[in-house]
Amino acid sequence: MTDSVEVLITADRVPTYAHPGDAGADLHAAESLVLQPGERATVGTGVSIALPDGYVAFVVPRSGLAFKHGITIVNAPGTVDAGYRGEIKVALLNTDRTEPYAIEAGDRIAQVVVMPVSRARFIEVERLPGSHRGEGGFGSTGFGEHAKEVNA
Ligand SMILES: O=c1ccn([C@H]2C[C@H](O)[C@@H](COP(=O)(O)OP(=O)(O)OP(=O)(O)O)O2)c(=O)[nH]1
């Protein structure tokens, strides 16, 4: 890693980066529960942090849980504000249509990504400056081959 930031923490289990260079540190469940198909639940992690001003922590799904079991996070990415001192909680959702998913206390249920963030100074104007994209959005560049024409 080229950069790191000190984050004060109280935790039953401190989040861990599985490999050098990983962006996400795994968060462990502080409780056991079963998520029925389609069910969502807020799961404690036993972790509280004090981020420096100018940083945010995003709580994001683990890909393996998502791909293999359909376990995702309802509000992904969950936003942990720098001023938040409460327990980080994970709003898990079982998107599988048929299979319940059991979470044991200590399981790694999500990961946390700490990033610098800018706060905007919103400056109201009568008219926005022009841009190449303009107002095009929501698939305006098409899908597949059409993108090549746009990029040409
Ligand atoms: O996945 C998450 C998302 C948020 N939080 C905590 C930290 C965050 O600082 C606080 C508020 O989150 P957010 O602003 O997303 O929720 P809100 O519904 O707008 O609540 P509030 O009115 O408290 O801002 O809840 C979590 O523990 N986990």
Ligand SMILES: [Mg+2]
């Ligand atoms: Mg909020």
